[in-house]
Amino acid sequence: MSSIVFTGAENQPKTPSSCDDVHLLPCRLHYTGPANVSSYFIKESPHAESTDQFSTFRGHWMHGVKFEPEKKDVHIFLAKESSCSNGSKRIYEVEKKLDSFTVWDEDIVNPSTHPIFRTVNHMNLAEALSAESDNEEDEEKTLLVGAGTTAIIAGLYGSYSYTKCFLYECCINPWIEPNISGMRAIMKDTFYGQHLAQQTVPTAIQAHLANENPSKALVMSFHGWTGSGKNFLSRIIANNIYKKGAKSQYVNTFVATTHFPHKEYLATYQDQLRSWIVGNLSNCPHALFIFDEVDKLPVKLLDTVKPFMDHYSNIHGVDPRKSVFIFLSNAGSEEIARRAWEYYDAGKPRESITLKEMEEMLSLEAFNQGGLKTSELISSHMIDHFVPFFPLERRHVIECARDYLKTQTIRATSRQLEQIAESLTYFPKENPVFSASGCRNVDKKSDLIMQVEDDGDLI
Numbered sequence: 001m002s003s004i005v006f007t008g009a010e011n012q013p014k015t016p017s018s019c020d021d022v023h024l025l026p027c028r029l030h031y032t033g034p035a036n037v038s039s040y041f042i043k044e045s046p047h048a049e050s051t052d053q054f055s056t057f058r059g060h061w062m063h064g065v066k067f068e069p070e071k072k073d074v075h076i077f078l079a080k081e082s083s084c085s086n087g088s089k090r091i092y093e094v095e096k097k098l099d100s101f102t103v104w105d106e107d108i109v110n111p112s113t114h115p116i117f118r119t120v121n122h123m124n125l126a127e128a129l130s131a132e133s134d135n136e137e138d139e140e141k142t143l144l145v146g147a148g149t150t151a152i153i154a155g156l157y158g159s160y161s162y163t164k165c166f167l168y169e170c171c172i173n174p175w176i177e178p179n180i181s182g183m184r185a186i187m188k189d190t191f192y193g194q195h196l197a198q199q200t201v202p203t204a205i206q207a208h209l210a211n212e213n214p215s216k217a218l219v220m221s222f223h224g225w226t227g228s229g230k231n232f233l234s235r236i237i238a239n240n241i242y243k244k245g246a247k248s249q250y251v252n253t254f255v256a257t258t259h260f261p262h263k264e265y266l267a268t269y270q271d272q273l274r275s276w277i278v279g280n281l282s283n284c285p286h287a288l289f290i291f292d293e294v295d296k297l298p299v300k301l302l303d304t305v306k307p308f309m310d311h312y313s314n315i316h317g318v319d320p321r322k323s324v325f326i327f328l329s330n331a332g333s334e335e336i337a338r339r340a341w342e343y344y345d346a347g348k349p350r351e352s353i354t355l356k357e358m359e360e361m362l363s364l365e366a367f368n369q370g371g372l373k374t375s376e377l378i379s380s381h382m383i384d385h386f387v388p389f390f391p392l393e394r395r396h397v398i399e400c401a402r403d404y405l406k407t408q409t410i411r412a413t414s415r416q417l418e419q420i421a422e423s424l425t426y427f428p429k430e431n432p433v434f435s436a437s438g439c440r441n442v443d444k445k446s447d448l449i450m451q452v453e454d455d456g457d458l459i
Contacts, residue, residue, distance in 0.1 A: 022078055022101040023064075024116065025057060027282075040317075055104060060279055065109040067116060068100035076101065107168075171250065171284035175243045180206040183240040190403055191236065192396040192439075194229055195351045196358065197222070197387050204385055205237065205324065209286075214321045216311045219382055221294075221327040221372075223362050224336055224389025227438020230328040234290050237326070241288065250284045252276070256293035256371065263298040270304040274316070277308055281318040294329035297371025302327075309382040331372065332365035332388070337427075337434060340390045344433060350390060362386040391434035397421045400439035401446050410450060420446050 023041070043064075044054040053064035069076065076098040082091040103109055103116050111117040169175045183202050191198065201220065208218040222230040235246050242248035254260070260269045280287045289305075291297070308320040339358065343350050363386050366372040367379070377383055392400075401420040405412045412420075423445045426432030 022098055023055075024067075024101060024103050025062070026105050027057070053102060057104075060106065060283060062104040062106055063108045064102045064104045065111060065114075066100055067103050169244055169249055171286060175248075176241065176250070176284075176286050177243060178205070178209045179240045180209075183236060186236055186240070187233070191229060191233065192399050193350075193392045194233075194389055196353070196355050197229070197233060197389060200355060200385055200387055201233065201237070205241075208324065209241070216382075217309050217320050217323045217325055218384060219309050219325045219327075219377070220385045220387060221329065221362070221366065221383050222387050222389060223329050223332040223366070225333045225391045225434075225436075225438060226330065227435065227440030228389035228392060229438065230389055231292065232439075234326055234328065237324075238288060238290075241286075250280070250287045251290070252280050252287060253290045253292060256291075256296040260297055260301060266298045266301060269298065269301055273301065273304050277305060277320075278316045278318055281308070281320055281323060285319055285322045287323045289323065289325045290328065291326070291371075292328045294327045294372060295331045295370030299371065299373045300375070302371055303376045306376050306380065306382055309377065310380075327372070327383075329366065329370060329372070331370045332362045333391075335361055335365055336388045337391045339388075340434070341428070353388075353390075355385075355387075358388045359386045362388060391427075392438045393433055394421050394426070394435070397424060397435050397439060397442060400442045404443050404446050405450070408446075408450075412446075412450075416449065416453070420449050423449065 021043075025041070040057060042056045044056070053066070055062050055064060067076075077092075077094045078096050078098055078101075079092040079094045082093050085091045103114060105114070164170070165172060165175070180202055183205070184198075187198050187202065204218060204220065208214055222233065224230055238248065238251045239245035242250060245251075254273075260273075277289065280289075291302070294302070305325070307315045308323070309325060311321075313319050313321060336358070339353060339361075340350055343353060363378055363383070366386070367374065372378055398417045398421050401417050402412060420442065424441065425436040427434055427436050
């Protein structure tokens with residue numbers, strides 16, 4: 001059985017917390033040595049009338065509560081484990097005594113349930129039981145804070161972390177449990193007209209997630225017309241990697257017109273984007289980043305994320321190689337539609353179009369327009385797969401309508417499905433084959449037509 005020894009405790013004067021604040025953060029850092037902590041941990045000024053404390057660590061909000069023992073016989077030491085520790089004796093070098101320190105967590109800190117506060121309660125309970133049985137005098141109690149804390153606090157905190165991850169989402173199984181077979185099945189049953197996406201995306205994700213030490217992040221760029229399924233596939237991916245699906249805190253979606261609407265603020269956006277990515281990767285290295293409307297992003301903004309997609313194991317203190325980046329763009333839509341029309345006009349099935357013949361064209365189109373224009377992501381070959389999304393034909397629209405009405409517990413007739421498909425706009429004018437909006441408006445058109453039929457009216 002090992003023993004625990006404290007050295008230097010008797011010679012340490014108490015240090016008022018106002019002189020040198022000590023903070024207990026709910027994270028584990030794989031880093032030693034000096035660090036510019038103030039650039040990562042930013043404490044907000046509390047309101048004068050409130051005792052609540054707030055801070056951000058790598059972009060993540062945290063709540064804080066000051067821990068200050070009520071009893072005088074509870075001492076707080078700031079200590080670290082000595083290099084002289086061995087299997088039978090653990091030695092801690094006390095650096096200073098404290099009046100108090102601040103406990104931080106992503107959730108509101110509840111003193112009745114938080115392990116640090118419970119530690120002192122356990123000490124008081126043990127003291128009370130001892131006094132009842134032995135009627136001995138009170139003994140002084142010590143609470144250790146520091147890098148070498150592995151006794152009762154560590155045990156309680158480990159139990160707390162396990163319980164927290166049982167109830168709340170964490171970056172571990174079962175919250176992250178890829179279901180590639182489920183992804184393939186859903187794509188086969190509900191994802192129409194996109195044979196190259198079906199062939200490429202699940203396999204690429206499976207290979208990346210199965211690799212425990214990937215050389216870089218997986219980066220895919222989806223290109224195609226509105227309503228062709230780019231966002232739909234992104235949701236399928238999220239729903240089959242994370243238990244909470246697209247609502248997972250580890251799924252991060254950026255929309256060009258919402259998050260980066262003003263091109264003149266490029267420098268500010270670059271700083272914000274870099275900070276967001278670092279913050280989310282520090283929260284979970286298996287994060288998914290989705291950039292929508294890439295063709296509307298300020299030019300050169302995405303060059304900011306290039307280091308996170310390269311073959312680096314440490315960027316700003318995080319390892320991005322297990323993450324996944326997906327770009328959604330309309331760039332190249334006309335060329336994709338032209339290729340689909342050429343095959344249709346020649347009587348060839350669109351399923352015979354190969355990824356190889358599309359990728360070079362898409363990379364060139366993306367490099368010459370939109371948010372990826374002249375981007376280093378393309379010139380440096382950071383994007384692993386350019387995936388085309390072809391315009392949908394009438395037969396695909398009918399399948400989308402059928403699927404939607406099933407979710408509404410409506411069994412539609414062939415006539416009703418044809419009527420829904422007929423309500424959409426098609427191109428080209430000389431031979432309207434492709435839906436101009438894909439399946440995007442199918443739900444509203446279906447609702448309208450079914451309601452009109454219920455009312456006995458005709459459109």
